[in-house]
Amino acid sequence: MVTIADVAKAAGVSPSTVSYALSGKRRVSAETRRRVERSVLELGYHPNAGARALAGKRSHILALAVPLRTDVYVPIMMEIATSVAVAARKHGYDVLLITNDEGPDGIRRLAASGLADGVILMDVELDDKRIPTLGDLRTQAALIGLPDDPRGLSCVDHDFSAAGALCADHLADLGHRDIAFIGYGSGIYRRHAGYAERTLAGFRARAKERGLRFLHRPCEGTYEGIAGTLGRILSDRPHTTGFVVQNEGAIGPLLSLLRTSGRTVPEDASVIALCPDHLAEQHAPALTAVTGPAKELGRIAVEQVMSRISASTRGEQPTDELVLLTPTLTVRESTGPVPEHSLI
Amino acid sequence: MVTIADVAKAAGVSPSTVSYALSGKRRVSAETRRRVERSVLELGYHPNAGARALAGKRSHILALAVPLRTDVYVPIMMEIATSVAVAARKHGYDVLLITNDEGPDGIRRLAASGLADGVILMDVELDDKRIPTLGDLRTQAALIGLPDDPRGLSCVDHDFSAAGALCADHLADLGHRDIAFIGYGSGIYRRHAGYAERTLAGFRARAKERGLRFLHRPCEGTYEGIAGTLGRILSDRPHTTGFVVQNEGAIGPLLSLLRTSGRTVPEDASVIALCPDHLAEQHAPALTAVTGPAKELGRIAVEQVMSRISASTRGEQPTDELVLLTPTLTVRESTGPVPEHSLI
């Protein structure tokens, strides 16, 4: 193993000079810096992480708490996780994976052992049990997702309320009057997942403003689930011409079933999805969709913890941030003007 | 911060006794152990990770290299990743996420800095550029996936060849003679992803044995992609009655298109998928599918690195393991006997 002493010897300087040359925390002459950097490269020196953490009081590691659930759309979770890792690297940080099955204790352990300088919580629920734990520890944290009470925390999330409103507006603009909102399985609403509730609230409010009638139907993402739900929607409100879908698993079956029931999209029925663009484009017809920038979520969460960490290092009080990212509507082939005559 | 000295004082013993009581590396009287454990709990002591790594020469961290690609089925990747994390915790290890965009350098950095005691590589390609790097470092590694040349390495993977053979056997048993194998996009075959090539090879060999005629068609997972592919299959081989699908995105469109073309599954055409069970069950009709135990992959990879790490700690030569997990066929509603009269 090559240590800082080896580099120092090779460069003909003292260990502390090597340390400063690498950290930049003290001015070093251009000449010595060059020699140090050369030796570092030649010897393939990498500072020992343990020693660095012990002496420097910073592990340069961020903990990322990922959900173990399968009822959320996993690819997005993965995308966020990797964007966190990439963003962290830009700050010289590595990312430690922590699963929810350890619960709050895992976070406590990482914080108390000094393994992680900060924590990023994904898939935060409105009333998340992990949040109180964060208060006890002096670990810095950022949440992806919006809790009931974000005081004392930094959070970033999509503006799901705005996303819901965008859907209502788009359908209203096209002249639709009877809308069905097909949501996630009822378990998600029972769990008070913020994104589901806020989307619905945003949609509901705007729908009211625009004079839309609508049904909200939670729905499992299975073929049978959608079949039953759609059947009931069409019998309860036969004049429904607009569908908002916030349930990745429901999209495919819904399109199939509409076709089967003799409805052509978008001529007879319009479908607008709340889902990533790559999914929207995978279907036929390609779906008009409302999307938020998933990668930004990770990047911003990292910025937030990093800024909190450096504030607390300077002995300052970290400032709480709340960032909501504006979603965008992309019009594709699945939405169109309301039909003149309804089918039934 | 509460240190081992604090615990020692509280328990009325020396720091080393605390250390031994916790690590179990030296016999400690039941009485002292009790007192130590009590103090640990009362004070909320967690050993400082940096100090532990520095003194003990083991970081208790495993690096997990996850792919950034989107052309692989992400939920499985996530499932494996979490199973790695869970299994690692059982050994007192944490998992560090490392993305592929850092490439081999990232692995080198983690190994050289002593941040990770071992590495698990996911989504290994037949000719993976990260593998040579592993040789240089004395880091222990386990691969999830099977490279061209697994010498000097421990690997675990599904037995994709057996999976392919299972598909051929099942369709042959049902009397089918003309089969289409709908695979991943051609990019994956160009990349020499082992799982794709091995599945195909296993299928091909068994198909030959059983006297099946078949076409292999790489295919993007989009509706248009499948539509084109299916059209060509049916015009080239109108008597095709069996479909093997190894492409998660293709399943939904394929079923829709078969229905559209007037073919009922399984009466007119049988479909067997290589995909996770939860996906297979999501479709209508529920799909006969061949699946491997994804979680086992992570668990076994962890066992493999752990055993290599402890071998090398004992100064022994780690033994190379190659574990292939046997896939299982679950018959559902999408396969049946070949129709007496073909459609065309």
Added chain:
DNA sequence: TTGTATGCGTTATCAA
């Protein structure tokens, strides 16, 4: 069965 003392490799303070 337990205690003492040393060293791990780095950062940061103090001196020059």
Added chain:
DNA sequence: TTGATAACGCATACAA
């Protein structure tokens, strides 16, 4: 602009 040196908190070899 640089060098010497003292922590940092723990594991472990050595003593008792």
